Amino acid sequence: MLSRRALLAQGAALAASPIVAGAQTPPAEAPVVGGAQPTILKLGRRDIEVNGKTASVYAIRQPDGAFGLVTEVGKPFRVRVENGIDEPSLIHWHGLTPPWRQDGVPGISGPPIPAGGSADYDFPLRFGGTFWMHSHQGLQEQLLMAAPLIIHDGRGRPEEQEVVVMLADFSFTPPEQIFENLKKSGSMAGMAKPPGSGGGKMMMSSMKMSKGDAAAAPDLNDVKYDAFLANFRTLADPETVKVEPGGRVLLRLINSSAMSAYHIDLGELDGELIAVDGFAVAPIQGRSFPIAVAQRLDIRVSLPSGSGAYPVLAQLEGERNRTGIVLAAGNGPVARIADQAEAPSPALTLDLERRLSAVEPLKPHKADRIYTINLTGEMAGYVWSLNNVAWNKDVPPLPLATGERVELVMMNQTPMPHPMHLHGHEFQVVEIDGARFSGAVRDTALVPPGQRVVVAFDANNPGWWAFHCHLLYHLDAGMFTTFRYV
Numbered sequence: 001m002l003s004r005r006a007l008l009a010q011g012a013a014l015a016a017s018p019i020v021a022g023a024q025t026p027p028a029e030a031p032v033v034g035g036a037q038p039t040i041l042k043l044g045r046r047d048i049e050v051n052g053k054t055a056s057v058y059a060i061r062q063p064d065g066a067f068g069l070v071t072e073v074g075k076p077f078r079v080r081v082e083n084g085i086d087e088p089s090l091i092h093w094h095g096l097t098p099p100w101r102q103d104g105v106p107g108i109s110g111p112p113i114p115a116g117g118s119a120d121y122d123f124p125l126r127f128g129g130t131f132w133m134h135s136h137q138g139l140q141e142q143l144l145m146a147a148p149l150i151i152h153d154g155r156g157r158p159e160e161q162e163v164v165v166m167l168a169d170f171s172f173t174p175p176e177q178i179f180e181n182l183k184k185s186g187s188m189a190g191m192a193k194p195p196g197s198g199g200g201k202m203m204m205s206s207m208k209m210s211k212g213d214a215a216a217a218p219d220l221n222d223v224k225y226d227a228f229l230a231n232f233r234t235l236a237d238p239e240t241v242k243v244e245p246g247g248r249v250l251l252r253l254i255n256s257s258a259m260s261a262y263h264i265d266l267g268e269l270d271g272e273l274i275a276v277d278g279f280a281v282a283p284i285q286g287r288s289f290p291i292a293v294a295q296r297l298d299i300r301v302s303l304p305s306g307s308g309a310y311p312v313l314a315q316l317e318g319e320r321n322r323t324g325i326v327l328a329a330g331n332g333p334v335a336r337i338a339d340q341a342e343a344p345s346p347a348l349t350l351d352l353e354r355r356l357s358a359v360e361p362l363k364p365h366k367a368d369r370i371y372t373i374n375l376t377g378e379m380a381g382y383v384w385s386l387n388n389v390a391w392n393k394d395v396p397p398l399p400l401a402t403g404e405r406v407e408l409v410m411m412n413q414t415p416m417p418h419p420m421h422l423h424g425h426e427f428q429v430v431e432i433d434g435a436r437f438s439g440a441v442r443d444t445a446l447v448p449p450g451q452r453v454v455v456a457f458d459a460n461n462p463g464w465w466a467f468h469c470h471l472l473y474h475l476d477a478g479m480f481t482t483f484r485y486v
């Protein structure tokens with residue numbers, strides 16, 4: 001049994017780095033964490049039932065069984081991760097802006113936590129909202145090594161009931177086998193030119209073209225999943241949340257899927273989108289909202305008076321598959337909901353993104369530095385890359401300097417959509433296909449095939465930071481790079 005040591009005191013010289021017991025030699029005399037005890041998050045295994053079969057998956061839980069963490073802005077993020085699985089792991093705090101050594105990316109921010117070891121984290125929380133945590137080690141995220149991370153900040157209304165919905169894709173095939181199959185097949189179902197006229201130079205020559213029509217839809221869903229989960233359950237046995245008739249609910253939707261994007265379908269409920277990726281937007285009314293991989297949506301709904309059951313569904317883009325939960329007001333019956341919609345949904349678009357407007361945008365400033373990042377790939381062998389470079393440890397980081405306003409011009413030259421995530425910083429969407437606007441502040445931006453999305457951020461958190469496609473197998477295949485200013 002490895003000793004667990006609490007070495008971090010806020011403001012101490014070591015505070016920028018989590019201490020990984022077992023992976024480093026701790027000093028003999030270790031100071032004790034100042035103030036409150038850390039919240040323990042234990043990485044373990046558990047069984048869930050999917051399609052009538054038992055599956056062993058991962059879990060991130062507190063000792064009382066709670067998944068993930070609910071905390072408050074202003075409190076320090078003081079957490080001890082205990083690795084109770086039989087392989088190394090490391091947890092990334094998706095959307096937070098910790099010191100870079102606490103960001104949870106193996107090989108970049110630090111070593112993984114060995115089996116049986118632990119790591120301590122302690123940093124201030126700059127903002128509240130809906131975030132999540134997930135393993136950045138190997139393919140563990142596919143086995144549900146993920147959990148909600150909710151930070152209250154007074155934006156919620158006292159009479160409002162919060163309902164967290166975490167979406168996931170699930171396969172009985174082991175993740176390593178899924179990845180091998182992708183590399184072997186080396187082709188995609190709907191391989192075709194991206195939609196729209198402004199696709200620019202396409203990196204199609206090395207890709208296997210489809211036999212079909214050139215105007216086909218973008219290529220979606222190259223992994224065929226066995227199930228789609230909402231809070232670990234399918235629609236055969238969905239989570240049913242008791243709510244007050246006539247009450248108000250804040251839905252905190254988290255797409256923790258490895259590869260799957262959805263259309264959130266509120267059915268007969270009117271929704272008001274108030275935040276994306278934790279950051280407030282000018283409210284948008286609607287009953288259907290897109291959510292790409294790793295993104296979050298905060299949606300307010302008001303329930304009708306009287307008893308009733310109101311499904312909150314998530315339908316896979318391009319397909320009929322769906323999952324979801326049920327809001328049950330009063331004592332009305334809850335009818336079984338089919339896990340297939342009547343018709344396939346369209347691919348996600350940027351129609352909503354263009355309408356989003358941050359409540360607190362970046363201060364106007366011209367870019368001090370602009371990087372063009374081409375999203376590239378070769379389907380033969382399932383190689384995904386940025387600027388035609390598949391990540392490896394010898395790829396030099398892209399330099400930044402503290403205080404700069406940085407813009408990333410992301411051009412998708414592939415037929416697949418890519419949800420692009422920057423670590424350690426929030427960014428603002430400032431341009432889509434040549435049209436400048438003051439869009440949402442967020443941490444994950446979808447770039448559909450052939451499209452161009454520009455995001456801006458302030459280099460205000462020095463360190464070495466990952467930037468990557470959040471589709472798990474694209475990330476693992478090399479659609480990843482880093483920024484560095486230390």
Ligand SMILES: [Cu+2]
Nearest residue numbers: 418469471474
């Ligand atoms: Cu991708």
